[in-house]
Amino acid sequence: GAGVSQSPSNKVTEKGKDVELRCDPISGHTALYWYRQSLGQGLEFLIYFQGNSAPDKSGLPSDRFSAERTGGSVSTLTIQRTQQEDSAVYLCASSLETNSPLHFGNGTRLTVT
């Protein structure tokens, strides 16, 4: 596809369940980012991948959050034992190189009931 693809677009889950959010970056983009957009909080950096490694995961809110990237392409953000405060839009972005412009996906809207 032409852009960054995220799935699912919407996810409703019960408190305590685990969820997986997927990001397909633009083909050939080496850098991949996860951000979280919460009401009243704005956009927060979560984690950055260069290739398959994550040099900076300082934005992950707790050890319930983890992410991986395989084959230098698809990335999965996993949230274990979801809490209501995890409700937010999770945005993925990729860039061709480290300092190239970011291209954002449309996000996954997560609602924890």
Added chain:
Amino acid sequence: AQSVTQLGSHVSVSEGALVLLRCNYSSSVPPYLFWYVQYPNQGLQLLLKYTSAATLVKGINGFEAEFKKSETSFHLTKPSAHMSDAAEYFCAVSVSGTGFQKLVFGTGTRLLVSP
């Protein structure tokens, strides 16, 4: 630490009027600054960026922003608003020393355009 402040969570203008969205930054080193736009149910799209070249930066859709070091500002302007400009706008600063685009975003300004 770098930060940005966007003044006004909502800005309303009439179609054809000047658009001015304010952004002030805090940075101990020369910053890289960005404006992004987000249309409903979509991701963010880069409007323009400042990376220490020309202080007046022109972006897409007729927007421009001027970097003013003395005022620590990077306000976004457009001479004449169009209905299609209605969206949320985010100012962001890149955290220096990371070697990558770790962006710190403002809380956003929603632009409303009336006919």
